[in-house]
Structure formats: structure tokens, C-alpha cells
Amino acid sequence: MVRCGSGLDPYLRQAVPIHRLLADSIGLLVRPDNPDLRWLMQRRPGDHVDLVGPCGNGFALPHRTDALAVIVQGGGWTAAAALLDRANCSVQLLVSAATERQLPPRELIAADVEYLGFAGAEQDPRWEGAVAEALSWANRVALAGPAMGGELPALYPTAISHFRESPAGLRRGRAEAWLWGDIRCGLGCCDTCLVETSRGRRRICTDGPVFDLADLAYA
Numbered sequence: 001m002v003r004c005g006s007g008l009d010p011y012l013r014q015a016v017p018i019h020r021l022l023a024d025s026i027g028l029l030v031r032p033d034n035p036d037l038r039w040l041m042q043r044r045p046g047d048h049v050d051l052v053g054p055c056g057n058g059f060a061l062p063h064r065t066d067a068l069a070v071i072v073q074g075g076g077w078t079a080a081a082a083l084l085d086r087a088n089c090s091v092q093l094l095v096s097a098a099t100e101r102q103l104p105p106r107e108l109i110a111a112d113v114e115y116l117g118f119a120g121a122e123q124d125p126r127w128e129g130a131v132a133e134a135l136s137w138a139n140r141v142a143l144a145g146p147a148m149g150g151e152l153p154a155l156y157p158t159a160i161s162h163f164r165e166s167p168a169g170l171r172r173g174r175a176e177a178w179l180w181g182d183i184r185c186g187l188g189c190c191d192t193c194l195v196e197t198s199r200g201r202r203r204i205c206t207d208g209p210v211f212d213l214a215d216l217a218y219a
Contacts, residue, residue, distance in 0.1 A: 002028075020082055058210050141159065
């Protein structure tokens with residue numbers, strides 16, 4: 001949670017996903033066209049930035065013997081990078097974006113991660129096939145899709161349907177999903193980021209933003 005101002009205006013902090021976890025610092029990745037974060041993007045080395053966090057729960061680290069598929073659409077790459085940095089197992093990364101420029105550069109991804117990037121609508125059939133294949137072979141899955149104004153990203157119902165139709169079904173611990181929303185206080189006080197789950201209403205800021213996919217399969 002970032003205070004994007006030098007005083008109390010604006011009063012509320014901005015929720016920003018942690019992009020990279022470094023030895024003595026964290027990295028934040030923000031869009032340059034986000035007006036709420038313009039103050040943050042104008043900071044220079046040595047400037048003071050008031051942060052509260054980390055808040056909530058992130059992706060669970062896989063075991064060494066796991067086969068991990070990280071499947072990302074749009075801005076979900078922001079939230080998945082730290083998991084890739086620390087996954088000490090076999091990993092495949094699938095990323096779908098509107099344009100080539102929106103795909104993460106290969107040099108920012110660990111060399112031992114198998115990386116498949118898909119850009120543009122014409123790539124949709126290949127993307128859908130790659131997602132289905134990844135969901136079939138991986139025993140651990142991390143999903144990160146764009147915020148959809150209270151609706152689940154299209155990627156998540158696709159994964160839910162796939163697991164429900166598989167012999168093992170949709171069991172807890174198989175897949176996790178990053179869910180973003182209208183996070184205001186970041187501390188579980190204001191209840192503006194409530195989301196419906198199979199276990200009742202949960203707060204994205206404290207119970208998430210990463211949830212077990214089985215908990216999001218409430219419909």
C-alpha cells in the first residue's frame with residue numbers, strides 16, 4: 001500500500017502488487033498511464049516513499065519435485081514475477097498480451113523457465129491449446145489475469161472447467177489464482193474489496209489477493 005503524495009492528500013493509499021523481491025528491496029511495476037500512481041512514477045533515487053506491507057497472501061512456493069505452470073494474461077505478469085524468481089522446480093510460463101511490447105522481455109525471466117509468449121488476437125487458438133496442455137501436465141498451477149471489475153478473468157473459468165472435467169476433479173492445492181479488485185484500505189477494515197467464494201465472502205486485501213482456485217469455483 002503506497003501513499004502517493006507528500007502529505008495527507010490523497011488520504012487513501014494505492015494498492016500496488018509486489019513485482020520483484022530483491023535481497024534488500026522490493027520492485028514495483030506500474031503502468032505509466034495510471035493517473036493514481038503518477039506521483040510514484042515521478043520519484044527519483046533517494047526520494048522517500050511511504051509504504052505499508054506486504055499485505056495479504058501471495059502464491060505458495062512449489063516443492064522441488066513439482067511441475068509448475070504459471071499462466072498469465074495481460075497485467076497479471078506483475079504479480080507472477082516474484083514466484084518465478086523463487087520456484088526451484090520445473091516451470092513453464094505462458095503469457096498472453098494484446099501486443100508484442102506488452103509481453104515481458106525474455107531477459108527478465110530466469111533462464112531455466114520455459115517461456116511461451118502469445119501476442120494479438122490471431123494467437124488465440126494457439127494460446128488456448130497451450131493453456132489446455134499446461135493445465136493437463138502441471139501438478140501446480142498459478143494463474144494471473146487482469147482485473148475485470150468484480151468479474152473473474154476469462155482465464156479462471158476456463159481452468160475451473162478443465163479441472164472439473166479431469167479425473168482428479170478440482171481439488172484444493174492444485175491451482176491458485178491472483179484476484180485484484182477495488183482495494184482501498186488494504187487492511188481489511190473498509191470491506192470494499194469483498195469477493196464471493198465457496199467459503200463465503202472474503203477480503204481480497206487480507207485473505208487474498210491470491211486464492212485457491214477451488215475457492216473461486218462458487219458458481
